[in-house]
Amino acid sequence: MNAAFDTAFGTTPDKRPESAAGHFAARALEVRIGGHHVCSGLDLVLMPGERLAILGKNGAGKSTLLATWAGLRAPQGGEILLAGKTYAALGAPAAARRRGWLAQKQHDAFSSTVLETALTGRHPHLGRWQWESDEDIALTRAALARVGLEALEEREIHTLSGGERQRLAIATLFTQAPQLYLLDEPLAHLDLNHQIAVLEQFSRLAQEESAACAMALHDPALAARYSDRALLLFGNGEFLLGKSEDILTAEHLSRLYAHPLRAFNDRGRRWFVPD
Amino acid sequence: MTKHRRAFLVLLLLCALALGCALFAMLAGSVSIAPGEALTALFGQDSPNAAIITRLRAPRVLAGFACGGLLALAGALMQVLLKNPLADPYILGISGGAGVGAMLALFFGLSLTGINMLAFAGALGAILIVFGLAHGDGSWTQTRLLLTGVIVAAGCGALVTLVLSLAPERQLRGMLFWLMGDLAQVNAPLLTFAALIVSLAAVLPFARELNLLARGGEAAQSLGVAVPRLRRVVYAVAAFATAVAVTSAGTIGFVGLIVPHLVRLLIGNDQRFLLPTTVLAGGSLLLFADTLARTLIAPQQLPVGVLTALIGVPVFLFLLSRHPRQSF
Numbered sequence: 001m002n003a004a005f006d007t008a009f010g011t012t013p014d015k016r017p018e019s020a021a022g023h024f025a026a027r028a029l030e031v032r033i034g035g036h037h038v039c040s041g042l043d044l045v046l047m048p049g050e051r052l053a054i055l056g057k058n059g060a061g062k063s064t065l066l067a068t069w070a071g072l073r074a075p076q077g078g079e080i081l082l083a084g085k086t087y088a089a090l091g092a093p094a095a096a097r098r099r100g101w102l103a104q105k106q107h108d109a110f111s112s113t114v115l116e117t118a119l120t121g122r123h124p125h126l127g128r129w130q131w132e133s134d135e136d137i138a139l140t141r142a143a144l145a146r147v148g149l150e151a152l153e154e155r156e157i158h159t160l161s162g163g164e165r166q167r168l169a170i171a172t173l174f175t176q177a178p179q180l181y182l183l184d185e186p187l188a189h190l191d192l193n194h195q196i197a198v199l200e201q202f203s204r205l206a207q208e209e210s211a212a213c214a215m216a217l218h219d220p221a222l223a224a225r226y227s228d229r230a231l232l233l234f235g236n237g238e239f240l241l242g243k244s245e246d247i248l249t250a251e252h253l254s255r256l257y258a259h260p261l262r263a264f265n266d267r268g269r270r271w272f273v274p275d
Numbered sequence: 276m277t278k279h280r281r282a283f284l285v286l287l288l289l290c291a292l293a294l295g296c297a298l299f300a301m302l303a304g305s306v307s308i309a310p311g312e313a314l315t316a317l318f319g320q321d322s323p324n325a326a327i328i329t330r331l332r333a334p335r336v337l338a339g340f341a342c343g344g345l346l347a348l349a350g351a352l353m354q355v356l357l358k359n360p361l362a363d364p365y366i367l368g369i370s371g372g373a374g375v376g377a378m379l380a381l382f383f384g385l386s387l388t389g390i391n392m393l394a395f396a397g398a399l400g401a402i403l404i405v406f407g408l409a410h411g412d413g414s415w416t417q418t419r420l421l422l423t424g425v426i427v428a429a430g431c432g433a434l435v436t437l438v439l440s441l442a443p444e445r446q447l448r449g450m451l452f453w454l455m456g457d458l459a460q461v462n463a464p465l466l467t468f469a470a471l472i473v474s475l476a477a478v479l480p481f482a483r484e485l486n487l488l489a490r491g492g493e494a495a496q497s498l499g500v501a502v503p504r505l506r507r508v509v510y511a512v513a514a515f516a517t518a519v520a521v522t523s524a525g526t527i528g529f530v531g532l533i534v535p536h537l538v539r540l541l542i543g544n545d546q547r548f549l550l551p552t553t554v555l556a557g558g559s560l561l562l563f564a565d566t567l568a569r570t571l572i573a574p575q576q577l578p579v580g581v582l583t584a585l586i587g588v589p590v591f592l593f594l595l596s597r598h599p600r601q602s603f
Contacts, residue, residue: 072493096499107491109358110544116278120487124499128480131547176498 023048023083023180023212024099026069030077033064037237042078044231044241046180048210051203053223053244055216056233057257062216063104063184065233069214070101070182082180096124100178104185106169108157114168115153118144121175136175143174146201148194162189170198181205183215187222199226220261220272224248232256248272282548285541289555293340296562300336301328303570338461338523339565339579340558341468343530345520347557348474350531351538351550352513355489356506357417360539364517364531367424371431372401373521374454378438381450387462390453391522398518401427406510455578456527458565463523470519475554477512481505482547489544527580530557533587540594560586 024046031038038061046052054062068075071087082090082098090098100121121143122136132140144150147167152160160168166189173181181202187195203226205211217223223230223244230247232240234256240247250263253272260275301313308316308324316328349364357366365371376397380390405427409420439450453460461467478485484505487495496502520527534557535549542548564582571577 067493070497072496092496092501093499096497099497101493101497103491103494103497107358107494109491110360110489110539112490112544113278116543116545117490120490120498123483123487126483128483 024069024214025081025084026078027081028078029068029075029080031061031065031068032076033061036061036235038064038235039233039239040077040237042239042241046212046214048179048212049206050212050229051206051227052212052214053217053227053230053248054214054233055218055220055223055230055248055253055256057235060233060235062233066101066182066184066214066216070099071095072101093124096176096178098178099180099182100173100176102169102173102181102183102186104188106165112157113153114144114149114155114157114160115140117157117168118149118153118171118175121172121177124176139177140171140175143171144168146174147171147198163191163194166190167194167198170201174201179209179211181211181213181215183213185216185218187217187219195222202226220248220253221270224270224272278543278545279548282542282545282552285538286548286552286555289552289559293555293559293562296559296566297336297340300339300562300566301332303566304332305570305573334461334464335458335565336562337468338464339458339562341464341471342458342461342520342524342527343534343561344471344554344558345467345474345516346527346531346561347534347553348471348478348550349513349516349520350557351535351546351553352478352485352509352516353531354535355485355546356509356513357421358489358491359421360536361532362421364513364520365428365526365528367405367420367514368401368427368431369398369514369517370521370526371428371435372397372399372404373518374526375431375434375438376400377453377525378435378442378450381446381453382438382442384446387460390460391462395518395522397431398514398521401431402514402518452578453525456525456580456583457576458524458561458579459576460525461523467519467523470516471554471558474512474516475550478509478550479547481508482545482550485509485546485550486544489546525580527561527583529580529584529587530561533591534560537587537591537594540597 026042026044029042030040054065056062067073069080071080079086082095087095118140119132119136122132122140126132141150141153144153147170149164149167149171152164157165157168170186186198190198199222202213206213227244229242230244232247232252240252248270250261250272253261261272262275264271264273298310302308302310306324306327308328312322312324313328316322316325317333346364353362353364353366354360373394374397376393377390380393385393405420405423409423439447442450484495484500487498487500488502488505492502535553538549538552538556542552561579561583564586565579568577568579568582
């Protein structure tokens with residue numbers, strides 16, 4: 001079943017020259033968490049400009065998989081390569097210049113301002129004794145403007161709403177400016193307008209700056225609209241990986257969520273509604 | 276940024292404050308000494324009171340500043356390490372271990388060197404027990420570290436009480452003074468001061484990484500911090516600083532908890548400013564408190580730990596009430 005949809009190397013070879021290793025590769029990846037099987041034998045190469053949506057029920061292991069891809073936890077088998085190298089070979093700072101990770105939750109134990117928080121994204125680009133330059137601050141302000149937080153730069157982060165905090169986390173990723181974005185629920189806490197705005201931003205990064213994105217999403221319709229490929233995690237180690245239009249169907253999604261879904265077409269877009 | 280300018284200003288002010296406290300400590304006492312005489316005595320010129328300056332007051336100034344700085348630095352580091360603004364250098368049972376060692380030494384009537392050695396051994400023992408038992412990985416470690424430390428500290432507290440209740444009456448006063456902190460017992464102030472310099476120098480290169488660690492281990496790792504290594508460095512330095520301070524001067528409370536907080540309220544959370552400023556503020560506070568402790572009702576001496584608390588608590592409450600909405 002996995003092999004039938006696996007497009008990691010097969011379906012569009014013309015777009016994937018042999019020489020380019022891609023931004024990210026997972027080979028024969030096996031991920032488990034506390035006896036729970038997330039996936040086994042996962043082979044995936046994310047090419048520049050590619051967007052991958054990850055869907056699954058609560059607890060299927062979307063966050064665990066993304067954290068593993070981000071090098072924050074070790075896989076139980078297989079290997080992960082970032083621009084052809086393992087995380088251990090790259091080292092933490094070099095890895096942080098290549099991949100960014102959006103946490104599902106932000107833990108703010110200490111007080112800090114919006115600007116200071118977004119400025120932390122520059123950390124991997126600075127030397128040990130270097131201070132943030134005016135250029136770094138300008139970059140950070142631009143990133144805040146991209147998520148509509150430019151007016152709040154002096155605000156205390158503890159006074160932000162959930163949606164504002166989430167947009168700040170995304171702005172921090174923009175200041176980090178990696179080539180690979182691993183996004184654990186980028187739409188959490190966001191209003192509809194901001195959901196679309198954020199997905200548009202990442203799509204633009206993919207198109208214009210050849211960034212690659214992998215994002216855990218909850219809405220299959222948004223996944224269909226904003227992803228090139230989709231990965232469904234069934235929560236028992238099984239997965240489906242392939243082009244979004246092949247993978248995101250009412251049949252697969254009904255099986256994924258163990259609830260019947262119906263698909264509607266409207267102006268060339270697919271929508272999924274639970275029965 | 277204006278924030279940096281403000282922090283830099285506070286840092287400079289605290290340098291001046293530390294020098295002022297040192298001067299005050301040199302001049303105040305049962306024999307009052309003129310500033311000029313104190314200075315010339317420090318540079319080796321002989322005068323009637325030169326011995327008081329070079330043998331008594333200067334070593335005590337050095338010891339007081341060093342212990343205060345060490346405790347405040349250890350507190351700031353523990354707060355980042357445990358991601359808990361209420362952590363203090365004693366939270367992991369280090370002072371408890373040192374206390375047990377010191378009480379046993381006092382009980383058996385050992386010399387000052389013996390007391391220091393047993394106290395240091397006790398501190399190291401507590402560190403090894405806590406870190407050995409809390410070994411693990413992931414976020415579980417922080418909770419587990421905290422719990423293990425609190426339990427070890429409680430156990431040590433019980434042992435200290437046991438020794439106190441068994442000790443003959445004539446030893447009790449010495450024991451209580453040790454437990455409340457007493458700078459008169461520091462016998463190698465230069466070493467203590469060197470420990471402060473080494474500790475600060477060891478963590479300053481990691482200051483920006485500590486800013487990220489305070490925002491969470493995974494977030495820090497994803498931004499390019501080698502978190503496991505950083506945690507080991509921070510824990511080792513904090514434990515070392517606490518062990519040296521406790522061994523030198525007994526358990527002096529409040530400095531490690533309150534000073535990093537005070538500084539945070541003044542200049543914010545950037546560890547690049549926070550760590551040196553904390554050292555200066557902690558050193559100044561303990562120096563000032565110790566001078567008061569030995570002059571207020573001279574020739575009697577008060578336990579300096581009582582004074583650090585009496586000075587620290589109202590200042591802290593005042594600053595806190597000025598920032599009603601700031602959570603930290």
